[in-house]
Amino acid sequence: MALRELASLEKYLGLKKPxxxxxxxxxxxxxxxxxxxxxxxxLVTIACHLVKEAKRPELLxxxxxxxxxxQQWLEYRVTKLDSHTEDTKSIxxxxxxxxxxxxxxxGNQLTLADVLMYYGIHSIILDLAVQxxxxxxxxxxxxxxxxxxxxxxxxxxxxxxxRNRLYTSRHH
Amino acid sequence: xxxxxMALNLTINSNNxxxxxxxxxxxxxxxxxxxxxxxxxxxxxxxxxxxxxxTNSISRYLARVAPALGLYxxxxxxxxxxxxxLEFSARRLCDQPDLTLALGDLxxxxxxxxxxxxxxxxxxxxxxxxxLKDQSSWPSQSKAFPHVRRWFFFLNSQVxxxxxxxxxxxxxx
Numbered sequence: 001m002a003l004r005e006l007a008s009l010e011k012y013l014g015l016k017k018p019x020x021x022x023x024x025x026x027x028x029x030x031x032x033x034x035x036x037x038x039x040x041x042x043l044v045t046i047a048c049h050l051v052k053e054a055k056r057p058e059l060l061x062x063x064x065x066x067x068x069x070x071q072q073w074l075e076y077r078v079t080k081l082d083s084h085t086e087d088t089k090s091i092x093x094x095x096x097x098x099x100x101x102x103x104x105x106x107g108n109q110l111t112l113a114d115v116l117m118y119y120g121i122h123s124i125i126l127d128l129a130v131q132x133x134x135x136x137x138x139x140x141x142x143x144x145x146x147x148x149x150x151x152x153x154x155x156x157x158x159x160x161x162x163r164n165r166l167y168t169s170r171h172h
Numbered sequence: 173x174x175x176x177x178m179a180l181n182l183t184i185n186s187n188n189x190x191x192x193x194x195x196x197x198x199x200x201x202x203x204x205x206x207x208x209x210x211x212x213x214x215x216x217x218x219x220x221x222x223x224x225x226x227t228n229s230i231s232r233y234l235a236r237v238a239p240a241l242g243l244y245x246x247x248x249x250x251x252x253x254x255x256x257x258l259e260f261s262a263r264r265l266c267d268q269p270d271l272t273l274a275l276g277d278l279x280x281x282x283x284x285x286x287x288x289x290x291x292x293x294x295x296x297x298x299x300x301x302x303x304l305k306d307q308s309s310w311p312s313q314s315k316a317f318p319h320v321r322r323w324f325f326f327l328n329s330q331v332x333x334x335x336x337x338x339x340x341x342x343x344x345x
Contacts, residue, residue: 101322103286108329134284141284148291163284 002030002043005119008154009047012115013054021046043116044074051112059112069106073113081120088124092136095121099138103145110149118146122156134167179205181217182230186210189340190227192261192302196234196243196295198332203238228258228299235295243295253289257296265303271310275317282319286326301327305341 003021010018022031024041032040032049040046051059061067080091099105105113125133125143133140144161147153182197184190193214197206215223216230224230235243245251264274278300281288288296304310304324314321327333 100318103322103326108326137283141286144284145286145291161284165280165283 002028004155005043005116006030006046006050008119008156009050009115011154012151013050013056015050015054019050042078044078047074047112047116058109059115061111061113062107062109066107066111070111070113073105073117077113077116077120081117091121092124092139096136096138099142103142105142110146110152114142114146114149115152118143118152119156122159125159126157130162131167133161134165137165179207180234181207181209183209183211183213183215183217185212185214190214190230190302191305191336191340192299193227193230193234194340195298195302195332195336196231198336199243199293199298200234200238200241203241204234206234227302228262231295231299232258242290242292243298245289245294250290250294254294254296257288258299261299261303265300265307271307271313275313275320279317279319282323286323288323297323297327301333305337 003023006021007018019032022033023029024031029041030043030046032046034040040049048060051057061070104110105117121139121143125140128136140161143159144163147156147158182193184194193216194208197208200206213225214227214230215225216233217223218233224233232244235241245254260274260278264277265271268274287293288300301324304320310324314324328337
């Protein structure tokens, strides 16, 4: 899973030469063997490295505060979203509240946090019923926006998100 | 029509600048040459026999001479949606004493949308944003309409909106 994500991220970033990855341990943690340096271990570490390699520093956040928020969501991705210890419903509920007044996870532009959270949450959103997508309306809107962002979707199938409300007129 | 290759001249009423038209001109400026002059009335001069004076008509024309920018949507369906919102901004947001119902409808539409039409910026966003920016009562009402608020302040933060907003909106009486 993580290896396909890293391959998709390389393409999104426009990196010409695909890297070779291996995995480590039961949890299949991705490893990037660096030619001259020590190997890089872990999804977020490697993803940040690829962003720097592609010279796209804006994807790591704008200003000190923006960078901290991006790191916070990258951490959230690997600790809460990937661990499955947290209940899916409570993740969706928290994220829905957070996204109420936001278009992207950090600041007013797309960052690596949006891309990796989108890849990570895709299977959860794919399984939601139409009514549930409307219940977590802010998550659904953010997800639909990111999956239509040019070049991001790659290996993942599109998820149908209705653009008009069917069930209620309540706001949350 | 060779108008796309020649410079267009937009004259604006400096006491009441047409924000939607100015915003559209700002968006198309790398494709279409538009000069802006201050005067008494709003008018986009196309030729001696053709001029547009309504802010939405000016925006429509500018979007059509720069089709590659996609400001009029990506297909006929989206084009019709854009027309809907242009009409909405003119009839339900401009010169209305009470915006509550219109804002409620707008809020519902924006709950599942980042932009009003399709997945990118269109004239719908420019026109509705401009109409709201003109309303002195809007910022104080924004708490009751969280989706409109998110969308409005997101656009506010983007470059053509912030520059047009600070340059012209402050000139309003």
